[in-house]
Amino acid sequence: MNRNWILLLVALFFLVACTPKVPKRFIQPDELEDILVEYHLAKSMASHDKDNQESSEVLQHLYVNAVLQKYGYTQDDFDSSMVYYYTNADRFQEIYERVAERLENQALILGASEGEIGKFSSLDNDGDTANIWTERRTLSLMPIAPYDKWSFVIDADTTYRKGDRFLMRFMSDYVFQDGSKNTILYVAVTYDNDTTISRNIHFSSSGLTQLNIPEYDAANVKQIRGFFYLKGDRDRSTTTRLLFIDNIQLVRFHQQRFESNDEIEKDSLSSDSL
Known part of the structure; x- marks a missing residue:
């Protein structure tokens, strides 16, 4: 050999x-x-x-x-x-x-196909209401570096519009034997005029969590980024502390465009003259 x-x-x-x-x-x-x-x-x-x-x-x-x-x-x-x-x-x-x-x-984690969390599950990444999440849908975190944080970046494309608002939502399940539960979700939307709108939320219980990012109609969306961070004690714990996150969605809503009063009045006159 x-x-x-x-x-x-x-x-x-x-x-x-x-x-x-x-x-x-x-x-x-x-x-x-x-x-x-x-x-x-x-x-x-x-x-x-x-x-x-x-x-x-x-x-x-x-x-x-x-x-x-x-x-x-x-x-x-x-x-x-x-x-x-x-x-x-x-x-x-x-x-x-x-x-x-x-x-x-x-496709069954924590009721992903049922109830409140399921209503945006079938959306694609186009349309007036769209699920634009392109990262992994499921993750687990432990309060031990480097497993205590997970970051994401989503670049905008031509389907985005001025005035879009966003909703981040997911299901969470804490598997903790002891200790306090505290996780931070941070989301920042950056626009092509260098404006950034950010929001964060702390959640400490299992179930559905949602975070709203308001509309901004002065510029186009350039990028969406953020992270999940499971806070923990500085000393390494010898008891189980695990967070399981599933069915992550980032829903984009196009701003509704309503006709002006003049246009409505004009259409009304046209209808009356028929």
């Missing part, structure tokens, strides 16, 4: 051998991924079960427990595993990226 191939095989062997394995007392990565997908779907189902007399919080607890029982784990098993992965942020981020992709494909 070629000497270079032998060296390559030896290097691959040591790479695999040196990759840290998850201790057996914790849920293994592939199974945790499956559980987390069903975990979020269960919470979504509970929040939309209008026929049940129990509160949404109680229902979510029951649905999530049913998922854990299906896989043969207790809440303590799940919590301790989440803490382990949380303290190994790189590995945890990889798992949640796959979870987000699977949930995105199913």
